[in-house]
Amino acid sequence: MLGHLLQELPMFFYYWGIFVLVVTVVCQRAWNLWHYNINSYSEAGIPPGNRGLPFVGETLHFMAAINSPQGVYEFVRSRRLRYGRCFKTRLFGETHMFMSSMESAKAILNNDVGKFSKRYIKSIAELVGPHSLLCASHYHHKLIRAHLLSLFSTDSLASLVQHSDQLVVEALLGWPRHGLVVIQDEALQITCKAMCKMLMSIETGYELETVQREVGRVCEAMLAFPLRFKWTRFYKGLQARKRIMDILEKAMNERRNGSAGGHQDFLQRLLAGNDNKFKDQEVRGLTDEEIRDNILTMVIAGQDTTANAITWMVKFVGENQEVYHNLVKEQLQIANKRESSHLTLEDLSEMPFASGVAKEALRMASVVQWFPRVALEDCEIEGFKIKKGWNVNVDARSIHFDPTVHDDPDVFNPSRFHAKSNVHGFLPFGVGGRSCLGKNMAKAMMLVFLHRLITTYEWKVIDHDSSIQKWALFSKLRSGCPVHLTSIKDINKTA
Ligand code: HEM
Numbered sequence: 001m002l003g004h005l006l007q008e009l010p011m012f013f014y015y016w017g018i019f020v021l022v023v024t025v026v027c028q029r030a031w032n033l034w035h036y037n038i039n040s041y042s043e044a045g046i047p048p049g050n051r052g053l054p055f056v057g058e059t060l061h062f063m064a065a066i067n068s069p070q071g072v073y074e075f076v077r078s079r080r081l082r083y084g085r086c087f088k089t090r091l092f093g094e095t096h097m098f099m100s101s102m103e104s105a106k107a108i109l110n111n112d113v114g115k116f117s118k119r120y121i122k123s124i125a126e127l128v129g130p131h132s133l134l135c136a137s138h139y140h141h142k143l144i145r146a147h148l149l150s151l152f153s154t155d156s157l158a159s160l161v162q163h164s165d166q167l168v169v170e171a172l173l174g175w176p177r178h179g180l181v182v183i184q185d186e187a188l189q190i191t192c193k194a195m196c197k198m199l200m201s202i203e204t205g206y207e208l209e210t211v212q213r214e215v216g217r218v219c220e221a222m223l224a225f226p227l228r229f230k231w232t233r234f235y236k237g238l239q240a241r242k243r244i245m246d247i248l249e250k251a252m253n254e255r256r257n258g259s260a261g262g263h264q265d266f267l268q269r270l271l272a273g274n275d276n277k278f279k280d281q282e283v284r285g286l287t288d289e290e291i292r293d294n295i296l297t298m299v300i301a302g303q304d305t306t307a308n309a310i311t312w313m314v315k316f317v318g319e320n321q322e323v324y325h326n327l328v329k330e331q332l333q334i335a336n337k338r339e340s341s342h343l344t345l346e347d348l349s350e351m352p353f354a355s356g357v358a359k360e361a362l363r364m365a366s367v368v369q370w371f372p373r374v375a376l377e378d379c380e381i382e383g384f385k386i387k388k389g390w391n392v393n394v395d396a397r398s399i400h401f402d403p404t405v406h407d408d409p410d411v412f413n414p415s416r417f418h419a420k421s422n423v424h425g426f427l428p429f430g431v432g433g434r435s436c437l438g439k440n441m442a443k444a445m446m447l448v449f450l451h452r453l454i455t456t457y458e459w460k461v462i463d464h465d466s467s468i469q470k471w472a473l474f475s476k477l478r479s480g481c482p483v484h485l486t487s488i489k490d491i492n493k494t495a
Contacts, residue, residue, distance in 0.1 A: 045385040047097055049079065049087035057090025066223050071468030071475065073369045073397060080398055086384045092121055096391040098370065099381065100398035102405060102424040107381050108373055108394050109424075109432040114138065118434050119374035119391060123226045124473075127218050127237050128300065129245075129293030144294060145437070147273060147286055151266045152437050156198070157444060158345045164194045164445050165343040168452045177487040180462070183314045184480030187307040191445060195302045199295050200251055200267045207247055211299065214240035218296075219304050222473040233471070241296065248292045267295055298438070305367050306442045308474050309428075310449050311481045313361035316412045317450075318461030318483060323414060326353055331454040348447045356414030358446040362428035364412060366397035367474045371430055396427040397475075457485040 052058035058075075065075035076098055079087050086104070088097045099108065108116050117138055120128075125135045133144040167190045175181050192212050196202040202211060221237020228235050248267075255261065255271060270291045286294070317324050330353045338347060370393040375386045386392060401409040405425040406416065429436035436442070453459065462484050469476040 045380065045383055047086045047088045047384045048083040049089050049097075051088065051090040051095070055093060057093070059091050059093075062089075062091050063225070067470050069467035069470075069478065071470075071472065072223060073468075073475065076370065076393075076395055076398070080395065085398075086382070088390070091391075094391055095387070095389075096393060097384075097386060098393045098395045099384075100395035100402070101382065102399060102422060104381050105394045105396070105399060105424045105427060105431075108392060109371065109427075109430060109434070111373075111432060115376055115379050116373040116392060117376055119372055121223075121372070123224055123234055123237075124222045126226065127221055127241055128297050129241070129289075131287070131290040131293040132297040133294055134297055134301075141434075143283065144286065144290060145433075146283070147270065148294060148298070148437055150273075151269055152441070154345075156266075157440055160194060160198055160441050161345050161348065161444050161448060162342055163197055164190065165448050165452070167193050168449055169342075172452055172456050175457075175485060177490055178485065180482055180484055182480040182482045184307060184311040184477060187310040187449065188303065190449070191303040191306045191310070192299075194445065195299050197265070199265055199298055200248065201263045201265045202247075202251075210247060211244060214243050215299055215303065216240075218244070219300060219473060220471055223471060244296055244299075245292055248295055249288075252288060252291070266298070267291070270295075301436070302438050302441070304476075305474050306438075306445050308367045308476045309358075309362055309365060309442060310446055311477055312365035312367070312475075313358060313446055313450065314453065314483065315461055315466075315477065315481045316361050316364060317357060318459065318481075319464065320412050323357060323412065327357060327450070327454050330354060331451050334451065335455045343448055343451060345444070347451075348444055351447055351451070353414065354447055354450055355443070356417045357450065358443055359417045359426070359428075360412055360414040361446070363400045363406070363426060365428075365475055366400050367428065368430075369397045369475055370395045371427075371434075394427070396430075399425060399427060455488070457487055458491060459483045459485045 050058065052061070062072070062075050066072045068074060070077075079089065080098065080100060085100045086097065088095055090096070099105075118134065118141070119125075120135060125132075128134050131144075133141050133148065136144055171186055171190055175186075189212075192215070193203070193208065196208055196211055202208050217240035218237050221234050221240070224233035224237065226234050228238070251267060252271065255263070255268065270286055273285050317327060330351060334347055334350060373392045373394070375388055375390050375392055377388050379386050399405055402425075403409055405422070423431055429439040429442075460483060461481060463479040463482050465479050467478040469478045
């Protein structure tokens with residue numbers, strides 16, 4: 001009897017396994033159907049979308065997209081196609097809506113009636129710090145933004161242009177006269193050095209290397225699951241943040257006790273504002289924690305974004321020969337009539353074609369793909385009901401590729417910016433009270449890089465793969481855009 005039972009046991013597990021499988025599939029289907037219906041049609045005006053499994057929502061799909069060659073935006077793109085210009089989902093335990101029309105961008109980003117505040121997912125908020133203006137409440141944000149805004153003057157822009165030009169020229173001296181460079185790597189070195197100098201006068205040595213390395217780790221951790229185990233990406237990001245904070249704290253102490261003086265950087269100006277400028281005014285200065293978190297925020301906001309924008313721009317120009325030739329014409333003219341050895345702000349203002357190229361690259365790259373906000377009260381936009389507490393994301397990439405906003409949106413056409421465009425149809429830097437503080441600096445760095453590349457080398461993009469880097473918060477080319485260079489001097493010599 002026992003022998004018989006033992007013989008039958010494998011068959012019993014076999015049938016039991018099939019039964020469990022069938023029940024699971026049926027339950028999953030039923031759940032999906034029920035959930036889809038509930039979420040899509042139960043209440044008029046509630047945006048369509050699948051909020052996924054209980055608690056987890058669609059977080060696993062989101063993480064899968066982050067880890068795919070199409071990048072995290074694939075999660076949004078596929079749902080935009082399925083549900084239309086507005087959909088909702090559930091990520092990290094919260095409801096998220098994505099909206100992709102100019103009208104919704106205007107209503108949400110202008111936020112005149114104070115219905116929305118900015119909100120990043122938990123991992124990002126922890127990494128940039130509780131005092132960063134990216135995560136600050138309405139009042140707190142106003143205070144910090146006012147302090148930071150005063151730093152972004154024309155003088156700061158002019159010295160950034162001069163310094164980044166110097167950095168590009170130095171970098172180009174180290175490039176082969178005939179050979180290969182990866183634009184992403186080169187651009188990141190340059191933008192990181194430019195940011196470190198402008199913000200805290202770090203130019204060389206251990207501190208520069210540490211900031212370069214650790215900022216990379218913080219950026220990599222931004223989309224990670226916020227788990228604090230030693231081996232997790234998120235934990236490593238937090239550790240990296242701590243090391244940058246230590247460097248900043250040391251710099252602040254040195255400046256206060258007079259062992260490091262004479263700096264003309266953002267850190268110094270924030271410290272001076274803190275110690276003197278606002279003493280007798282109602283506006284208070286920034287605390288040390290606020291200064292540290294916001295210097296880190298500016299490094300993160302400025303270096304990777306600008307390097308990515310430069311990389312995409314080089315790729316787009318390299319793949320559009322007519323644009324390339326027009327650029328060569330414009331840039332050689334400027335190089336020939338330039339009086340000083342370094343580029344100035346005035347030189348940049350005489351580059352209308354290159355400006356169009358930078359803008360078009362920003363549109364097509366959409367480096368920051370959507371802008372996150374949270375609804376502070378129940379409201380309605382374009383007939384879609386939004387509940388208090390929902391995360392509402394403005395899908396800028398979708399607007400940039402909307403054929404009703406831009407003719408032939410898939411074509412790289414710098415001339416489209418000759419005509420006046422709708423401010424809510426071109427959103428690389430956002431608009432309104434939370435728009436990018438560094439937009440002029442970013443555009444200036446793009447133009448400087450382009451000018452030097454175009455006037456020093458003839459070059460060809462040698463890898464046309466458009467796959468996206470996994471785990472990247474900002475849209476980033478996986479290939480890094482390798483180009484083959486030939487020095488123009490060598491070409492002229494042999495001609
Ligand atoms: C191509 C390069 C850049 C791109 C595409 C970019 C894009 C953006 C976007 C889309 C936002 C947020 C808009 C929103 O949520 O409404 C933003 C915010 C910000 N950016 Fe940039 N940015 C770039 C470069 C820079 C640079 C160079 C700096 C500083 C040196 C900078 C500093 C900031 C700051 C401080 C904020 C926060 C503003 C606030 O919340 O009030 N960005 N940027």
